[in-house]
Amino acid sequence: MATETLIWLIPLPPVLAFFLIVLFANKNKALSHTLGVGAAGLSWLASMVVFVRALSVEHLGEHPFHASVNWLPTGETWFKIGVLIDPLGAATLFFVAWTIFMIFLYSVGYHNFGQPKGDHDRPGLPPHGATVTDAHGHKHTIPSVEPMYSRFFAFLGLFAFGMYTLVVSDNLLTLFVGWEIMGLCSYLLIGFWYGKPSARNAAIKAFMTTRVGDVFMLLGIVFLYSVTGTLSFREIFTNEELMHALGTTATPVLGLSAAGLIGLLLFIGTVGKSAQWPLHVWLPDAMEGPTPVSAMIHAATMVSAGVYAVIRMFPLLSLDPATMSIVAFIGAFTALFAATIAVAQNDIKRVLAYSTISQLGYMIAALGIGAYVAAAFHLITHAFFKALLFLGSGSVIHGMEHGVLHTGNHHVDPQDMFNMGGLRKKMPITFWTFLIGGFALAGFPVVTAGFWSKDEILADAFAHGHLAVFITLAVAAFLTAFYTMRQITLTFLGEPRTEEAKHAQETPWTMTVPLIVLSVFAVTYGWVGIPEHFPLLGGLVPNWFHEFVGSTLAEHPEAVPFSPVPLLTSLGVALGGLLLGWLVYRNVKSPAEDKLQLPVLKNKWYFDEAYDFLFVKPAYWIAETLVYKWMDKGVLDGILHFIAHITGVIGAAIRNYIDLRVINETIGDGTANTVKWMGFNLRPVQTGRIQQYMLASFVVLIVVGAVLYYFLVMA
Amino acid sequence: MDASQIIFGLTALLIIFSALRVVTTRNMVHAALWLIVTLLGVTVLYALLQANFLAVVQVVVYVGAIAILFIFAIMLTRREMRDGGPQLNKGWPLAALISLAVFGGLLALLYNAPVSERLAASLEGQDTLGALGQALVSPDAYVLPFEVASVLLLAALIGAVYVALNKKQESDK
Amino acid sequence: MIPLSWYLVLSALLFSIGLFGVLARRNAVAILLGIELMLNAVNINLASFWRYGNPAQMGGQVFAIVVFAVAAAEVAVGLALIISIYRRRKTVLAEEIDLMKW
Numbered sequence: 001m002a003t004e005t006l007i008w009l010i011p012l013p014p015v016l017a018f019f020l021i022v023l024f025a026n027k028n029k030a031l032s033h034t035l036g037v038g039a040a041g042l043s044w045l046a047s048m049v050v051f052v053r054a055l056s057v058e059h060l061g062e063h064p065f066h067a068s069v070n071w072l073p074t075g076e077t078w079f080k081i082g083v084l085i086d087p088l089g090a091a092t093l094f095f096v097a098w099t100i101f102m103i104f105l106y107s108v109g110y111h112n113f114g115q116p117k118g119d120h121d122r123p124g125l126p127p128h129g130a131t132v133t134d135a136h137g138h139k140h141t142i143p144s145v146e147p148m149y150s151r152f153f154a155f156l157g158l159f160a161f162g163m164y165t166l167v168v169s170d171n172l173l174t175l176f177v178g179w180e181i182m183g184l185c186s187y188l189l190i191g192f193w194y195g196k197p198s199a200r201n202a203a204i205k206a207f208m209t210t211r212v213g214d215v216f217m218l219l220g221i222v223f224l225y226s227v228t229g230t231l232s233f234r235e236i237f238t239n240e241e242l243m244h245a246l247g248t249t250a251t252p253v254l255g256l257s258a259a260g261l262i263g264l265l266l267f268i269g270t271v272g273k274s275a276q277w278p279l280h281v282w283l284p285d286a287m288e289g290p291t292p293v294s295a296m297i298h299a300a301t302m303v304s305a306g307v308y309a310v311i312r313m314f315p316l317l318s319l320d321p322a323t324m325s326i327v328a329f330i331g332a333f334t335a336l337f338a339a340t341i342a343v344a345q346n347d348i349k350r351v352l353a354y355s356t357i358s359q360l361g362y363m364i365a366a367l368g369i370g371a372y373v374a375a376a377f378h379l380i381t382h383a384f385f386k387a388l389l390f391l392g393s394g395s396v397i398h399g400m401e402h403g404v405l406h407t408g409n410h411h412v413d414p415q416d417m418f419n420m421g422g423l424r425k426k427m428p429i430t431f432w433t434f435l436i437g438g439f440a441l442a443g444f445p446v447v448t449a450g451f452w453s454k455d456e457i458l459a460d461a462f463a464h465g466h467l468a469v470f471i472t473l474a475v476a477a478f479l480t481a482f483y484t485m486r487q488i489t490l491t492f493l494g495e496p497r498t499e500e501a502k503h504a505q506e507t508p509w510t511m512t513v514p515l516i517v518l519s520v521f522a523v524t525y526g527w528v529g530i531p532e533h534f535p536l537l538g539g540l541v542p543n544w545f546h547e548f549v550g551s552t553l554a555e556h557p558e559a560v561p562f563s564p565v566p567l568l569t570s571l572g573v574a575l576g577g578l579l580l581g582w583l584v585y586r587n588v589k590s591p592a593e594d595k596l597q598l599p600v601l602k603n604k605w606y607f608d609e610a611y612d613f614l615f616v617k618p619a620y621w622i623a624e625t626l627v628y629k630w631m632d633k634g635v636l637d638g639i640l641h642f643i644a645h646i647t648g649v650i651g652a653a654i655r656n657y658i659d660l661r662v663i664n665e666t667i668g669d670g671t672a673n674t675v676k677w678m679g680f681n682l683r684p685v686q687t688g689r690i691q692q693y694m695l696a697s698f699v700v701l702i703v704v705g706a707v708l709y710y711f712l713v714m715a
Numbered sequence: 716m717d718a719s720q721i722i723f724g725l726t727a728l729l730i731i732f733s734a735l736r737v738v739t740t741r742n743m744v745h746a747a748l749w750l751i752v753t754l755l756g757v758t759v760l761y762a763l764l765q766a767n768f769l770a771v772v773q774v775v776v777y778v779g780a781i782a783i784l785f786i787f788a789i790m791l792t793r794r795e796m797r798d799g800g801p802q803l804n805k806g807w808p809l810a811a812l813i814s815l816a817v818f819g820g821l822l823a824l825l826y827n828a829p830v831s832e833r834l835a836a837s838l839e840g841q842d843t844l845g846a847l848g849q850a851l852v853s854p855d856a857y858v859l860p861f862e863v864a865s866v867l868l869l870a871a872l873i874g875a876v877y878v879a880l881n882k883k884q885e886s887d888k
Numbered sequence: 889m890i891p892l893s894w895y896l897v898l899s900a901l902l903f904s905i906g907l908f909g910v911l912a913r914r915n916a917v918a919i920l921l922g923i924e925l926m927l928n929a930v931n932i933n934l935a936s937f938w939r940y941g942n943p944a945q946m947g948g949q950v951f952a953i954v955v956f957a958v959a960a961a962e963v964a965v966g967l968a969l970i971i972s973i974y975r976r977r978k979t980v981l982a983e984e985i986d987l988m989k990w
Contacts, residue, residue, distance in 0.1 A: 719890055720890055727894075727898045730898065737925060738912070738918070750924060753928070754924075764939040766935045769935055769952055773931075776956050777956075777959075785921065788967040788970060791971055792974045803914065804983055810907075810911030813907070815904065818900055818901060821896075821900035821903070822897065836940075836943065838943055841944070847946045847949050847950070850946035850949075856946070857947070861953075867958065868957050871961030874968070875964040878965065878969055
């Protein structure tokens, strides 16, 4: 099959699975997950084929796989949509296909497929467990299957369709379509357990917050189209005249050029989607969703899509230094800011959520300083190890839930790290894979993928003289290593701190296999991007990633020269952070002993409160008091009541003076009365006597005859 | 003034006198008998007009059937042999006035009509009876009115029987 | 010879007398008698117009015969009605047969 055709087909299986599950397979759990996982597998297979073919093409950057069809007639021309796989697309497709497939597989185990139905489970709430009696007559509580199992796979399928569409798009419009489909699925999946008020609120919060960014992004798309007349990446980026014109045309906003303004607007979309400050608030709350959702949407794919979009539009952004500065500032600030919050979180998934925000900030900052390849590299390595970490945390939670069901003490939060400890013995596979993921996140030197990608960003920042960014990111990296080790220490090391942790259990193979697969990538994927000038290791493996992805750009980016400063910094912060984390937390038994539980960090720098005060409360006030009470009740209802009153008065007047008097009495009753009076007076004529009738007839006959005779004959 | 004029004058006097008796006499049986006189007078007029068939039918149908029918009806609807009370209603002067007016009007019409003084042509050699018979049954002439009249008669007779039937007695049986 | 106008005047007079009978008599049978007078007046007219018009055209006589038939039918139905009314209301006076009044 032609590669282009295959690319067209990549997004299709998940959406077919979505419709099939929704329409036909909704009652059958096994069929639902077969369809879902099968569709993800098909897309994975197609993606791999495309990826392998992409590798074998020389100069893929100049001659990408590209096909388009006419879609919307726009006057004399057509708006075209199509598919595009260039080196960046191929690399993205690779990690997207792997993570999506793994997460689909993981979901089967996560939602307890094969377990009995719960005793009190209701759709919209997480399963509570089922009571079974074993052969010896002992009663056990075991995990029960998710009541809305099929629905979950349907949503995941739709989500995967959105992500694949976004990746293979050759233009901003279909990219935006995929982007919005994912936004919808994010909403649906965060609110998957809609019976929980917190999940409902989180879903609405996520949707509303990303909406802010999406509106700006749509503005950017519209602006771009109105300026260039096209939304196709290649048509814009390969047209040097157009790019030059975009870079030099001034706009009235902030003194930015057209390219800068468009880039900034698109970047605001990314800020929303990738949860960058100041629109980061939704991502931690989004952890209310099932863990595979957290892993897929909020670590590996959707939030990465935000960064992907910025990387895609990098040629445009890079035309305006002011926009680049804004991007760099927001990225670096978010990286540090989110890392500080992550230090003080106790929920295992929330730590990862802030970590994700922080790491995405890394990529954005890398883009802001022009480190295009480094950003893409970190995007991919991060997607692997963060998905791994999320799935690992889901496995831990699952194991803890097992313990909770065993003891029956439902007040123990299975997500609180202070309730864990010593899980390495109970859940060895989860422990080792989580360790690999955590070390990759922390940037453990040499072996992990995170080290290479993070090091490259730092090296880029240092080499291009962005010292402020460099220092910020280094501090953030140190914090990252610190909270990662804190997490690992609290969760897996030491002795179990609760009865539930003692009874935790390793999860089934559908959950551990994805962990193992992803941990392999978390280690090895870094090796494809080792800088050539790295001491000892440099040159052993060619820096394939830099060559490959770098060829996407028209101007091939230079590999940064080696400098010991960023390397030593990188080594120092990673190892130092990890060591410090272990030293501090190996003996901490409860949150009270944790010296870093500062209120300001615990409360996430009070951003939720600030937004509540600045936006939510005023919005409520405007809606409730201003619009509802004053405008609606007071002014509009007042006007309406006034009009109603006036109408009533006019109506009464018409009724009393026109309707009753004139119409009823004069015309209606008058006519009737006259007829009645006439009838009453004419009644005696009807004597019933035939001869009187005849007399009358003859009188008339004679009179009429005489008259006629007079006029006709005599005259 | 020839013989036919004398006969006409006498007949006319008879007709008018008997007709006035028909509408004025108190005894209903007498009225019916006076009607027979009037009808016979009209028969004479038909004869004068040489309408022989009409003269015969006048005697057979009117005098022989209709007048007898009247007499039977009068006898059937009498509670006592003598008719009591006035035979004219209270409005009779007005009725007389109108009748006179109608007569006056007709006379006025006749006075102005162009045919009033015409004399009859001779009927020598004409078979009027045969012509009448031919006319009654000829499809080119009057067979349709003739047949319609027969249907009318039939319907009237059936209707009369039905109306006059004593249903009370029927149901008593 | 008798002029046509004599017949016509006689006929008109007979018609008026019959009309008076119809309008003035109280007895329903007497009203029917008046109608018979009027019909005869008409028949005199028909016959005389036949005689004084074109005797070869038998329309006048045929019409007179139709009037005979109608008269017979009218008398039959009329008298049947009178007898029927008499059975129910024990009267033949036209002024008492006034159920159709207001």
